[in-house]
Every structure is written in C-alpha cells, then in structure tokens.
Amino acid sequence: MDVSEIWPFVTIAAVVVLGGIAFWLARRVRSGWVRIPARLLAAGTTTVSLCLLLLFASLDSACTVRGPAIWSPDGGHVALLRWDVQGAFGADAATVSVRPRDGWTSVWVFYVAGVAEMSPEVRWLGNARLEIRYWDARVYRHRCGERVEGVEIVCVKASATSS
Numbered sequence: 518m519d520v521s522e523i524w525p526f527v528t529i530a531a532v533v534v535l536g537g538i539a540f541w542l543a544r545r546v547r548s549g550w551v552r553i554p555a556r557l558l559a560a561g562t563t564t565v566s567l568c569l570l571l572l573f574a575s576l577d578s579a580c581t582v583r584g585p586a587i588w589s590p591d592g593g594h595v596a597l598l599r600w601d602v603q604g605a606f607g608a609d610a611a612t613v614s615v616r617p618r619d620g621w622t623s624v625w626v627f628y629v630a631g632v633a634e635m636s637p638e639v640r641w642l643g644n645a646r647l648e649i650r651y652w653d654a655r656v657y658r659h660r661c662g663e664r665v666e667g668v669e670i671v672c673v674k675a676s677a678t679s680s
Contacts, residue, residue, distance in 0.1 A: 522623075524621075524622065525573065526573065526574060529566055529569055529570040529573065530570055532562065533563055533566045533567050533570060536560070536566060537559075537563050539558075539559035539562075540556055540560055540563060543556045544556065580603065581599055581600070581601055581602070582599065582602060583597070583598070583599045583600075584597075584598035584599065584600075587639055587640070587641065589641045589643075589644050589645070589647075589668075590641055590643065592618060593617065593618050593644060594615060594616070594618060594644075594645070594647075594666065594668050595615070595617075595618065596614070596639050596641070596647055597613070597614045597616070597623055598611065598612070598613050598636070598639050599611070600636060608630045609630065610628060610630050611627075611628070611629050611636045612627070613626050613637060613639055614626060615647065615668050615670075616666060617667070620666070624665050624666055625658070625660075626649070626659065626660045626663075626665050626668075627651075627658075627659050627660070627670070627672065628657045628658040628659065630657060637649050637650060637652075638651075642671065645667055645668050646668065646669045647668050647669070647670055647671065648672075648673060649670065649671070649673070650672075650673045650675050651672065651673075651674060651675065652674075652675055652676075
C-alpha cells in the first residue's frame with residue numbers, strides 16, 4: 518500500500534482515538550445527567566468508527582490488487598496502478614494515479630472498467646511524461662492531455678492485437 522492510500526484509514530482511526538479520549542475525559546464530569554449521555558455518545562462513536570475501520574480494511578485488502586510503483590526515470594514522480602476487483606458487486610476497474618516523490622497524496626489520472634487481462638499499461642516516456650495504453654473502451658474518467666502534478670498524461674487506445 519502506498520503512503521497516499523492510507524489517509525482514509527488514518528481519518529477513521531483518528532475518530533476512534535478521539536472517541537476513546539472523549540470517553541475517558543467524560544468520566545471527570547460531576548453531573549450524572551451530562552456524564553452518562555456523553556460517555557454513551559463517545560462509546561458509540563468509538564465502536565461504530567472501529568467497526569467501519571475494520572470493515573474498510575478487510576474490504577480494501579480483499580477487493581484491491583496493487584501493481585508495483587512505477588517510478589519516473591529521474592525518480593521525481595511515481596505512477597500507481599491498482600485494480601478494484603468487484604466480483605458480483607459490479608464491474609472490475611483499473612485506476613492509475615500519480616504523485617510526486619515527496620508527496621503524501623496521489624491524484625487519479627485514469628479510470629477504466631475491464632478485467633485485469635485488459636488492464637492499462639503504464640510507462641514513463643520521460644521525466645514528466647506518462648503514457649497510459651489501454652484496450653477497453655469503457656474509460657469512465659481520465660485526464661488525458663492534461664498536466665497533473667507536473668506530469669503530462671498521454672493516453673493511447675491500442676488495438677486488441679497490439680502489445
């Protein structure tokens with residue numbers, strides 16, 4: 518998992534921790550009619566957030582396949598390819614995102630439906646130029662022809678027989 522993909526989990530974990538702190542601090546409230554509802558609210562928030570964190574973590578590990586990070590020739594940027602394997606819940610999809618070497622978040626640049634055998638090929642054409650070659654016509658979102666994080670995105674629709 519790339520550093521840019523942990524932020525949703527960190528956010529939910531922060532809610533769990535803050536709920537636990539609120540529960541612990543609420544015991545110091547002297548008035549019972551304030552203390553009991555406050556502790557119930559804090560316990561409920563902590564419990565629900567912890568359950569969501571565990572659910573999202575298990576679903577993410579079960580339904581996501583990540584390719585290796587693809588570094589630019591100068592090492593200044595990294596392209597990330599991941600597959601969301603939905604099974605019976607919907608169509609499989611591939612997502613390409615880009616982040617700078619020192620960045621904490623990545624920006625998606627390409628999202629296509631299809632199976633892993635028809636997933637996009639990603640390669641660097643230079644230090645600031647990324648080529649995404651795809652076969653499936655069901656491209657839902659893309660930033661082809663744009664500059665994202667200082668990287669020009671080039672998309673190429675390949676025929677089924679080309680490699």
